[in-house]
Amino acid sequence: MLFQETNDVMERTGRGRLHMLNNDEIHTLQQILYRYPTVTSSSIADRLLQRISLRINPRTIRNYRLSLGFRAVHARTRLNNVIFSDEKAFEVDISGVVYWIPYGRPRPTQYQHQVQFRVTVFGAIWYDERSNLIFIGDRTNTTTYIQHLQAAFHLRLRQVFGYYFIHDRPTWAHTTLAHDWLRNNRISCMDNYPPVSPDLNAIESVWG
Template sequence: MMTSLHREKRVKWVRRFISKGDFFWNKVIFSDEKKFNLDGPDGNACYWHDLRKDERFFSKRQNGGATVMVWGAISPYGVSPLVFLNGNQNSGKYCETLDKALLPFSAEMYGEMENWVYQQDGASIHRSRFTRSWLNEKGVRTMDWPAKSPDLNIIENIWGIMARRVYLRQRQFDTIEQLKEVIEDVWATISGELLQKLYRSIPRRMLAVLDGQGRATKY
């Protein structure tokens, strides 16, 4: 639930960053984790869509099923390797994921550490002392991120598009291996054109937050 304090902090964050231009945002690597179920997405899947077209929603069976958790990141120039996460995650496992996937990806996209900034949400394993120490040791610069702000995190829109494509025509899966294969195939279809469109949407998102006095936006 978004409180008045959350809204206040979102507005302050936007006022801090709204003057940043494409040069700044194109250096930001956005990241997040996402859960996929064998039997469909959780509830109604949200995704970034052309407002001139009808939205699509996906239902989920009530009896549950096995799940797959993945970590991914994006830049305007491409997507990171997709990492399938095993078991309950902690700070150590999270940093292993970053070492295995984020650091090689950032080096390929940007070269030197000072050429990019890492975005992550406020999950406890992301902001733990262990993780902060690891990021500092590796020289990874992170940006402040307001709580309750998935509408500002453009990778959330990628996850929504992924769900639409993975579960096309309400598809369900019999095995984890089958689901993983489709997730990887769909991740590989994320185009540079789509990524650049999402990056260009960031100023509009921030204006929408200001217009709504910090409330959640249509994004």
């Protein structure tokens, strides 16, 4: 751009010939591209300026990205390495209650729910397998929860190395001891989702 007052010539951003990088500069650019695969060309240009004090316009960065073999693709969400776990309480009540009433009197209109048997079941599923079903008779705490995990996965722990673990965030599962057990068995606990979110936990549809 030419300024009439001073006749100083300044380079206008995005115009003129593309800047040519030398081998060392290209190597630095590649390192940044590999380390930050999701950032924009403008952000790459800023990082390059911080690293080697060289200002390159984003259009040049885009061209170098293509020439170095980088292509834009959409990330694929993989669910075949996610473990969905949950516990479910089942109740067996008394059904078909017979009332003996005098002849001619109306039938009872109120029925009091009577639980005959109650059991809590813990289980987990993943892409092509499931855990053992654990029947829980007593109340659960952190210690018993870890015991349930050990019994549920048992011989399948090697199959789920490197997997992600989702639970419905009960208090006994969201503890340091529980997280340490998962970490020691190379399982990552996913806690960055809403605490009550059955739509995000596939096992909710299994219980029926």
